[in-house]
Amino acid sequence: MNAASLSAPALRCDNLTLGYDRHPAVHHLSCEVDHGALVAIVGPNGAGKSTLLKALVGELKPLQGAYALGAPRERIAYLPQLSEIDRSFPVNVFDMVAMGLWHQLGPLGGLNRGQARRVRATLAAVGLSGLEQRPIGTLSGGQLQRARFARLMLQDARLLLLDEPFNAIDARTTEDLVALMLTWHAEGRTILAVLHDLERVHRHFPQCLLLARESLGFGPTASILTEPLLLRARRLAETFDDHAPVCHRHPAPEVA
Amino acid sequence: MAEWLFAPFADFEFMRRALAGCLALALGATPVGLFLLLRRMSLMGDAMAHAILPGAALGYLAFGLSLGAMTVGGIVAGVLVALAAGAVARSSILKEDASLAAFYLISLAAGVLIVSLRGRNLDLLHVLFGSILALDDASLLLIAAISSVTLFALALLYRPLVLECFDPAFLRSVSVLSPVTHYAFLVLVVLNLVSGFHALGTLMAVGIMVLPAAAARLWTSRLSLMLALSAVTAVLSGLAGLLASFHADVPAGPAIVLAAGIIYVASLVLAPGGLIGARLWRRPHLEF
Numbered sequence: 357m358n359a360a361s362l363s364a365p366a367l368r369c370d371n372l373t374l375g376y377d378r379h380p381a382v383h384h385l386s387c388e389v390d391h392g393a394l395v396a397i398v399g400p401n402g403a404g405k406s407t408l409l410k411a412l413v414g415e416l417k418p419l420q421g422a423y424a425l426g427a428p429r430e431r432i433a434y435l436p437q438l439s440e441i442d443r444s445f446p447v448n449v450f451d452m453v454a455m456g457l458w459h460q461l462g463p464l465g466g467l468n469r470g471q472a473r474r475v476r477a478t479l480a481a482v483g484l485s486g487l488e489q490r491p492i493g494t495l496s497g498g499q500l501q502r503a504r505f506a507r508l509m510l511q512d513a514r515l516l517l518l519d520e521p522f523n524a525i526d527a528r529t530t531e532d533l534v535a536l537m538l539t540w541h542a543e544g545r546t547i548l549a550v551l552h553d554l555e556r557v558h559r560h561f562p563q564c565l566l567l568a569r570e571s572l573g574f575g576p577t578a579s580i581l582t583e584p585l586l587l588r589a590r591r592l593a594e595t596f597d598d599h600a601p602v603c604h605r606h607p608a609p610e611v612a
Numbered sequence: 613m614a615e616w617l618f619a620p621f622a623d624f625e626f627m628r629r630a631l632a633g634c635l636a637l638a639l640g641a642t643p644v645g646l647f648l649l650l651r652r653m654s655l656m657g658d659a660m661a662h663a664i665l666p667g668a669a670l671g672y673l674a675f676g677l678s679l680g681a682m683t684v685g686g687i688v689a690g691v692l693v694a695l696a697a698g699a700v701a702r703s704s705i706l707k708e709d710a711s712l713a714a715f716y717l718i719s720l721a722a723g724v725l726i727v728s729l730r731g732r733n734l735d736l737l738h739v740l741f742g743s744i745l746a747l748d749d750a751s752l753l754l755i756a757a758i759s760s761v762t763l764f765a766l767a768l769l770y771r772p773l774v775l776e777c778f779d780p781a782f783l784r785s786v787s788v789l790s791p792v793t794h795y796a797f798l799v800l801v802v803l804n805l806v807s808g809f810h811a812l813g814t815l816m817a818v819g820i821m822v823l824p825a826a827a828a829r830l831w832t833s834r835l836s837l838m839l840a841l842s843a844v845t846a847v848l849s850g851l852a853g854l855l856a857s858f859h860a861d862v863p864a865g866p867a868i869v870l871a872a873g874i875i876y877v878a879s880l881v882l883a884p885g886g887l888i889g890a891r892l893w894r895r896p897h898l899e900f
Binding site: 433461 | 777781784785786833835
């Protein structure tokens with residue numbers, strides 16, 4: 357987790373186990389993601405996909421194992437699921453998006469002219485020109501997601517963690533947002549995105565991590581999204597035992 | 613008319629002090645109340661106002677009507693209950709509103725009981741309804757100091773507080789300030805409730821925080837304007853309440869809160885976000 361030495365991978369998980377109340381949501385995950393990779397995280401509901409992203413941004417402590425990020429904290433951007441925003445709060449689109457510059461502005465700094473221009477240019481890039489002064493409560497779901505993408509772009513991160521970025525978004529908006537994501541990929545940023553649309557994963561994501569509380573495979577998309585593996589994923593995700601025994605698979609010492 | 617408006621304040625020092633107290637509360641407590649409202653924590657503010665009572669009452673039991681003892685007791689009790697309610701909500705099956713309601717009833721009962729132990733009804737009235745018309749130097753200074761601290765703290769915390777209100781996940785992802793902001797805000801709530809407690813009493817303290825804020829929310833959707841509008845509303849309520857109290861010889865605390873309530877109800881009907889107002893202010897819709 358120390359400052360980026362470029363030799364380290366963008367993300368390395370080492371026997372990582374995450375969970376709530378000792379019940380693992382992600383079990384013994386080990387993987388290595390290269391800089392500039394575009395990875396889809398796929399798996400049924402409850403497979404631990406969101407949990408993994410939460411842990412990577414530090415919202416959840418590992419139960420066991422560790423992970424290392426190849427970028428400093430302020431170069432990592434996280435897009436949680438849409439539902440976590442209070443849309444009735446009185447704030448306009450420009451102000452919301454401008455907060456993507458938090459690492460330059462901090463809690464007190466004002467926007468200079470160049471930064472204000474950058475915010476407007478980014479709003480234009482996501483197709484929200486002219487809506488700068490609108491309260492966020494008046495945006496449609498797709499427009500709000502565009503605004504969140506704009507904020508994400510201003511964060512200028514090297515590692516982007518996207519949690520279901522295209523969920524409940526119409527086809528046209530999804531096409532635009534996917535195009536934006538592909539330009540970030542072309543700029544050499546590392547992207548991990550949780551997705552449910554397997555067809556889209558096939559089309560745009562070179563790599564894929566299939567998760568069903570444990571990793572069922574990580575590699576080139578075509579070799580991972582196979583019928584037998586997907587079937588296994590569905591079965592694994594459905595088991596939850598209140599009285600599950602203690603796991604002894606990797607009797608490594610507990611992390612502090 | 614001018615006579616009716618100004619004479620009470622020109623002629624009587626206690627009215628001037630009361631007005632100064634209202635002004636300080638309007639500048640400090642009301643903006644905090646607006647954030648309470650926007651975070652959907654109005655009821656929590658109400659519960660915490662009652663939670664202050666047993667602390668203040670213990671201070672009263674030990675030292676009588678001493679400003680310092682009741683203030684310290686109130687602040688300690690308020691902070692404890694705020695933390696306890698949060699902890700209960702996180703780690704038991706009760707939701708936060710249920711645990712707050714429980715704490716609030718317990719606190720109110722305990723507070724009234726403790727004050728009665730020393731046994732003068734006048735003191736109980738003072739604790740429940742405040743003493744805005746009898747503010748001495750020390751109380752006035754305390755209220756003014758709390759308002760000053762609040763204004764500085766809100767200025768410093770404004771940006772993280774706004775983010776914490778509408779997109780806490782984003783704030784957590786870019787900054788470590790999220791918990792700092794949350795707890796600093798709770799402390800501000802408790803401080804201002806204590807200051808409201810001295811002026812308006814435990815039952816009315818939240819009134820001057822939340823009612824002007826709710827009225828302002830109905831008139832605008834710009835936060836900066838909303839903050840200004842809520843403070844102005846609170847000042848006007850204070851003025852109107854004090855005048856009504858003076859001329860009609862009614863208790864000042866309830867008169868002030870009722871004045872704020874009248875402005876709120878009027879806004880509820882007339883404002884663009886209100887009941888009739890939505891039709892009153894409707895302009896023809898645009899082509900696109």
